Amino acid sequence: MSQTDGVPPATVFVDADNTLWDTDRVFAEAQLGLLSGVEAATGTPCPVSDRLGYVRAIDQAIAARHHSGLRYPAKLLIKATALALSGKGAVEAARASRLGTAPSHLPASSEEEIEALYWRALKAVPVLRPGVMAGLSALQDAGCAVLIVSEAARGKVETVIGATGLEGHFTRVIEGQKRPELYRRVLRLARLPKRAFMIGDQLDRDIAPAKAAGLATIYFPGGFRPEWTPDAAEVGPDFTITDFSEAARIIVASPDA
Ligand SMILES: [Mg+2]
Structure with a gap:
């Protein structure tokens, strides 16, 4: 020395x-994977070309109101993304997902599968x-x-x-x-x-x-x-x-x- x-x-x-x-890039890849999973499960493609911006708007809308902030449960993002793909705006989809006020657009098995892939993606180096x-x-x-x-x-x-x-x-x-x-x-x-x-x-x-x-x-x-x-x-x-x-x-x- x-x-x-x-x-x-x-x-x-x-x-x-x-x-x-x-770390942000790892999150971005995991969130893009989540969006792809929800698209496949619902059969509805993301309506915009900025895919990360789309899922991040939903993510931010949930985190801004959730008591755990950015550490809110991943299932909320999966549900809210499905609601957004069905036509709701990011804030409305986030709210309905957080409060459980809209019926789920995904079968529970799909939600679990998407969530498992999401957690695996977050373990990337x-x-x-x-x-x-x-x-x-x-x-x-x-x-x-x-x-x-x-x-x-x-x-x-x-x-x-x-x-x-x-x-x-x-x-x-x-x-x-x-x-x-x-x-x-x-x-x-x-x-x-x-x-x-x-x-x-x-x-x-x-x-x-x-x-x-x-x-x-x-x-x-x-x-x-x-x-x-x-x-x-x-x-x-x-x-x-x-x-x-x-x-x-x-x-x-x-x-x-
Ligand atoms: Mg830091």
Whole structure:
């Protein structure tokens, strides 16, 4: 390990889903598969060419009103998609599915089959986002501590680390809610450099709380942004990047370079 002259090593917190790897694409593929399954079961084709936009509009309409948000049960999306294909608008289909106020357009066996395929598709190994391998190696070479902080179960994050070839790049994997206290507590308890950064794809969940804890923040926007999230201008990340290796350059760069 070599440290860049004149630049103190840093503690780098990194979000996992959609920052290190493209979880969103796995969801997109699963949702497109679900749409195909419902089309086949109902015999009704999707009426628009933007198939992902079609199923996502229904997904967002359910999530916006469901108490579990985006973690609502998959069966609701299957039922709502069948209702939408029968002619209802996304919001109306989502509402009828959520409240159970419309008769199902699918036999239970089809629903189960589509749901099983959907869960299987969600287990696919995600691809790494651009520059992740190079950026993590550069951070490691510079002597930085790199800690994953994710609300997903640690075992799940570790499985993806193994499947994507990222083992050995992280000091720790922390499972927890990304509140300002979490960053403060980790920096206080562990023997970590006090110069600290957070890299994440979500302004509200990654950037704002890290900023409140006094960390420098690096926003790495992904493809999908739920419609209820705030603007970058509102949250004000310190840096915005389009490739993960840019984050390493920002963190490792000599102050007078
Ligand atoms: Mg994320």
